[in-house]
Amino acid sequence: MIPAMFEYHRPADVKSAVSLLQEHGDEARVLAGGHSLIPMMKLRMAAVEHLVDIQDIEELRESKVSGDTVHIGAMVTQHELINNASLAKAAPLIREASLQIADPQVRYVGTIGGNVANGDPANDMPGLMQCLDATYALSGPSGERTVKAREFYESAFMTACEDDEILTSIAFPATTAGFAYEKQKRKIGDYATAAAAVLITMGGKTCTAASIAMTNLSDTPVWSEAAGAALVGTNCGDADIAAAVAAALNDTDPTEDSRGPVEFKRHVAGVIVRRAIERALSRA
Amino acid sequence: MSKMHLKLKVNGEEKELLAEPRELLIHVLRERLDITGPHIGCETSHCGACTLEMNGKSVKSCTVFAAQANGAEITTIEGLAEPGTMNVLQNAFREHHGLQCGFCTPGMITRAHRLLQEIPNPTEEEVRHGMAGNLCRCTGYQNIVKSILAAASEMNAAKEAAE
Numbered sequence: 001m002i003p004a005m006f007e008y009h010r011p012a013d014v015k016s017a018v019s020l021l022q023e024h025g026d027e028a029r030v031l032a033g034g035h036s037l038i039p040m041m042k043l044r045m046a047a048v049e050h051l052v053d054i055q056d057i058e059e060l061r062e063s064k065v066s067g068d069t070v071h072i073g074a075m076v077t078q079h080e081l082i083n084n085a086s087l088a089k090a091a092p093l094i095r096e097a098s099l100q101i102a103d104p105q106v107r108y109v110g111t112i113g114g115n116v117a118n119g120d121p122a123n124d125m126p127g128l129m130q131c132l133d134a135t136y137a138l139s140g141p142s143g144e145r146t147v148k149a150r151e152f153y154e155s156a157f158m159t160a161c162e163d164d165e166i167l168t169s170i171a172f173p174a175t176t177a178g179f180a181y182e183k184q185k186r187k188i189g190d191y192a193t194a195a196a197a198v199l200i201t202m203g204g205k206t207c208t209a210a211s212i213a214m215t216n217l218s219d220t221p222v223w224s225e226a227a228g229a230a231l232v233g234t235n236c237g238d239a240d241i242a243a244a245v246a247a248a249l250n251d252t253d254p255t256e257d258s259r260g261p262v263e264f265k266r267h268v269a270g271v272i273v274r275r276a277i278e279r280a281l282s283r284a
Numbered sequence: 285m286s287k288m289h290l291k292l293k294v295n296g297e298e299k300e301l302l303a304e305p306r307e308l309l310i311h312v313l314r315e316r317l318d319i320t321g322p323h324i325g326c327e328t329s330h331c332g333a334c335t336l337e338m339n340g341k342s343v344k345s346c347t348v349f350a351a352q353a354n355g356a357e358i359t360t361i362e363g364l365a366e367p368g369t370m371n372v373l374q375n376a377f378r379e380h381h382g383l384q385c386g387f388c389t390p391g392m393i394t395r396a397h398r399l400l401q402e403i404p405n406p407t408e409e410e411v412r413h414g415m416a417g418n419l420c421r422c423t424g425y426q427n428i429v430k431s432i433l434a435a436a437s438e439m440n441a442a443k444e445a446a447e
Binding site for chain 1 (some may be wrong): 288304305306307308311327328329330332335341342343344347348349351352354395399413414415416417
């Protein structure tokens, strides 16, 4: 499988990358780790005339925890997310999810920026970012702007990122909430049949905050405000969890594909969301 | 579209060539540089037969453009031992029947090599998790895991003896 011809660019900084995107418009694509884009190019499902490889842009590889905010550069790989101790402490949810993405070889090159910017509803990071209430920084010809992860996804592969913008970094509040990322997949390397990210904060016996997001159960990631609201103010008993699961499922819109019919996906989603809530609670 | 001038360091040797940007690293290695250790199995980044080491990372070279590897250091199975000899992992795979048809073996051993650099004394679970990107359709993994664990203890014993 050999992709169609393209011109290869390797800019050294964000500014040059943005001007390449500006020059070539929708004929250009940004290449991060490439493990979503290159397979699509090999299948000739993605037509790319100009490939802008951003591997040399050092500033995109930085990550830090400053005060209560976690900053992660777009080119930080899943392998680094797993092995970075300060990130694992500030956001253990990220490490737990990263360990469940693809396989070791893919995690060495797969980046957080590529995963969130691609707009594939099957990618794990978008739901995770919605759960964490992350903010994306985008650089374009007229400078930098930010977009909330919860407002970034429009439909499958359609996002708020314009053709001449690059997603440069991600920021979200550090959290000590109980966490869990549960993922059902057919085999290692497969995308989720259903996955759920959950954060729960308990004040004594009462839930004071809850955030629940799901992966691959609609044409965008699904952050279910209603599911979180169903837990807040309760002691998260069995009936409360059942109400949260029902609310979460109500926000999904799965379609039939090789991973199963709609009814099956809803069933799996219910099991996965419940498991994620219970595990997050056990850590809250 | 013009060809690009690429420089790669493969198994310690500087290589220079002209390639189209769309050429995949696995194709350039096998067809231009005659380095045929990394195999083409699925060619869809699932099977891991094309695994090699690029700048200290295990990667599937069917999903990397040679242009991305410009300036990189690459190690394939050919670079793990002197020609005509075998390294500890290769010996362990032979001793413990870690291969049958051998097609997946270069990818398995190159990946295991990196895994043991990062986790010198892995548990069985760590080996299974660390090798999850490589598929074998013959041995059923049991002996592959056994070979890697045996190589790890041999390497650790040698390290201790040297200290």
